[in-house]
Amino acid sequence: MSPLFTGLTVLFALLVLLGIGTPIAFALGLVSVVALLIVDGAGSLSILGETFFNGLATIGLVSVPMFILMGAAVASSPAGKDLYEALDRWLNRVPGGLVLSNLGACSLFAALSGSSPATCAAIGKMGIPEMTKRGYPNEIAAGSIAAGGTLGILIPPSVTMIVYGIATETSIGRLFLAGILPGLLLTSLFMLWTVYDCHRKGVGLMDLSRRFTWVERFAVLPKVLPFLAIVAGILFVLYGGVATPSEAAGVGALFCIILVVIIYRMWSVSKVTAMFRDTLKESVMIMLIIGASELFSYTLSSLFITQSIAEWITALDVNRWVLMGIINLFLLVAGFFLPPVAVILMTAPILLPIILQAGFDPYWFAVILTINMEIGLITPPVGLNLYVINGIAPKITLGEILRGSVPYVLCMVAAIVLLCFFPQIATWLPEQMMRG
16 A cells, blocks of 8 residues: 555544544544554554653643633733723724724734634623724624634734744744734735725714713723733743743743733632633643654654655645645645644644755744635635534524635735735744844
8 A cells, every 4th residue: 555545544533533523632643543553563562652652742732722821811802802992992083983983803813822713702792892882884893893803813912823833843932923923914914905994885984973082082091001012021031032932931931820810800700710720721732732743753753654655745846835735735725624733743844854844934824824824714615613603602693604604714825825925924023123
């Protein structure tokens, strides 16, 4: 049996397990164990435990639960409400200002929480009812929040970028910096489309039902600015070489907990316990996927599947941009069915040597990959953000949410095209900030 045929068999078995609802970590582990048993026999079982735990024996992984704790602290507090309120007060006189306020709040909350579902839930609970009350169509109200929530895996600090850095052994600090300008670009594209769409449909042109004084506008900032200062501080210590990602994440999580306790008086034992419980659940899930993906990668390598795929792609003898188009199509399809962390862990180690050989920058590719994963979050059949929005706004159908999300998918595709023509959007800031 050829390695490529073996690889297709392993992939088919994995898709079957995922299709019947098997958790990702268990599906990866089961396929790996069965494949090794069939090919190498029972003797291969002796290295399974060591391989699994080797995937977790990386100091950089310490930052994952810390950033998740940071996001859990912010998500459990009314910080999202305050972000939304602050931007609404400053943008209420702008055409379509309420939708812009929601998109801005999504981008800022995403930077704090690093979680797309948490962003959708936190901002959507307040933003969607307010938008529909003021006459915005359901498609605009739901689609803008679903798309804005995807920014959580691109704008730093991002758990997805940390996982990519660990999987490819690239600098997490550089990855964070590489995501800043593309994140701002994507947010700007979302906002430009929103202004055009609202103008075209004649909605949101008179968002003047409430007038705010300058005193009222500045009054809400003291609750918001400290959290944004934490994000800025994390980026500063990372690119300034002051601290490692793990140290920066730990300090950021501690400060976020202190702020939510002091600002929002969340010092009850039940609230703090819930915060740590949510962090533990998500961290364990990600760690299991990381360990199982290491086992899966070992299996692919042992069966010469990884090497054969790389050789096959290299032998295509096509223009490097055609190659990039094929890779993007593959990532897009993978993102339709799998969460970002799983796709990155399964594909990045295989694709990175091909990307480097074709002359592409690994940090630029990380941004391209992440935007592809963002598209997967608002497209069926998985489309996690679609279901989160439907859960918090059940009166809006999945069809309406999907129709409202499609233009933002096109904005993401436009961002990928712009990054292909102008890769400096992703590479300039890391080069300037981390010279030498």
